[in-house]
Amino acid sequence: MAETDRDQRTEEPSQRRQQEARERGQVPRSRELATFAATFGGAAALVAGGTTLATRLAGELRRGLAIDPRVLADPDSMQAALGAAAHRTILALMPLFAALMVLVLLAGVALGGWNFSPRAFAPDFARMNPREGLRRVFGLEGFTEAAKALLKSVVVGAVCVGVAVHLLTDVMHLGESTAVAAIARAARLLGWALLWLSAALAPIAIVDVPLQLFQFRRNLRMSRQELRDEAKETEGRPETRQRIRQMQQQVARRRMMHKVPTADVVIVNPTHFSVALKYDPERMRAPRVVAKGVDHVALAIRRIAEEHRVPVFEAPKLARALHRSTDLDREIPPGLYVAVAQVLSYIFRLRTLPPTAAARLQRPDPTVGDEYADA
Numbered sequence: 001m002a003e004t005d006r007d008q009r010t011e012e013p014s015q016r017r018q019q020e021a022r023e024r025g026q027v028p029r030s031r032e033l034a035t036f037a038a039t040f041g042g043a044a045a046l047v048a049g050g051t052t053l054a055t056r057l058a059g060e061l062r063r064g065l066a067i068d069p070r071v072l073a074d075p076d077s078m079q080a081a082l083g084a085a086a087h088r089t090i091l092a093l094m095p096l097f098a099a100l101m102v103l104v105l106l107a108g109v110a111l112g113g114w115n116f117s118p119r120a121f122a123p124d125f126a127r128m129n130p131r132e133g134l135r136r137v138f139g140l141e142g143f144t145e146a147a148k149a150l151l152k153s154v155v156v157g158a159v160c161v162g163v164a165v166h167l168l169t170d171v172m173h174l175g176e177s178t179a180v181a182a183i184a185r186a187a188r189l190l191g192w193a194l195l196w197l198s199a200a201l202a203p204i205a206i207v208d209v210p211l212q213l214f215q216f217r218r219n220l221r222m223s224r225q226e227l228r229d230e231a232k233e234t235e236g237r238p239e240t241r242q243r244i245r246q247m248q249q250q251v252a253r254r255r256m257m258h259k260v261p262t263a264d265v266v267i268v269n270p271t272h273f274s275v276a277l278k279y280d281p282e283r284m285r286a287p288r289v290v291a292k293g294v295d296h297v298a299l300a301i302r303r304i305a306e307e308h309r310v311p312v313f314e315a316p317k318l319a320r321a322l323h324r325s326t327d328l329d330r331e332i333p334p335g336l337y338v339a340v341a342q343v344l345s346y347i348f349r350l351r352t353l354p355p356t357a358a359a360r361l362q363r364p365d366p367t368v369g370d371e372y373a374d375a
Helices: 003-008 015-023 031-065 077-112 130-138 140-176 179-219 224-235 238-262 296-307 316-325 334-352 355-360
Strands: 265-268 273-278 288-294 312-314
Touching: 031 077, 031 179, 077 179, 140 179, 238 273, 238 288, 238 296, 265 296, 265 316, 265 334, 273 296, 273 316, 288 296, 288 316, 296 312, 312 334, 316 334
Parallel strands: 265 312
Antiparallel strands: 265 273, 273 288
């Protein structure tokens, strides 16, 4: 990546960009945090169990030097003794190794999370590019790594000198103790020395963790053109999105048409607007719009209503007001309660009367409030 391209990448990485990076095995990692975890874990284990470990190792050393003359005649005796000693030594060191392994794994997972990517095992020939190598060495990241290494060398070196001077007297007195006591004491001194060393590595790890996170997100930054291209790939081109919306509208329209036969009345205007209403006093607070449409859709709603003998009531102003004020599957607004109630009352009464009496029933003329005058 050239510096000019890097300067153009001013936008934060998208979720898709970060996911693709994880699939390639690119996650933030801090070697300083892993080093601190291993050093601190080993030091703590030596301080806590150094005496026991040293005693067991001293016992193995004594057992190895005390050879039974009777087994020297057997050619396989030395090999068996070596195998048994190695097995016991590994078992003695196993708690220390297990603690180190767990701490190193936790240090890695704590920053970038657990991630396994087969693509990370594939060879990356771009890293063999000399230009990229020089850029990494002499670029900002190379300068940062060099400064960090120099700082770590100075800090660790100063701490090592201080620890050596502080423990010099105790180390010199080890020769005055027995072998077992000297080994146990040396293990504890080594543990405390590593603790001081890990304390020196802690500030470096604290600085390195946010630095690695910053560099990781900086390398994943995107330009505005990349964001636009990704949005097109994710959401599709405008033509595709329009086609999807059309298909969704067709599905919704078919679903709406299936509800027309269940309506109580269809209010029309008389051909441009059609609104189908359903009212169930036990489940609804007010009549609900189950279907509506204009022009060709309005004609289709009216045709389906006539086929299923759903009453069709012509009220131009009320049809326009219902269509423009109420969405599908929503209850009508309070301002239209009276007008719709007049229509439904008329329709429900028609159902109970014989044809001759229904023909003489006066048809209502519902009025629409002033707030719907322009509807």
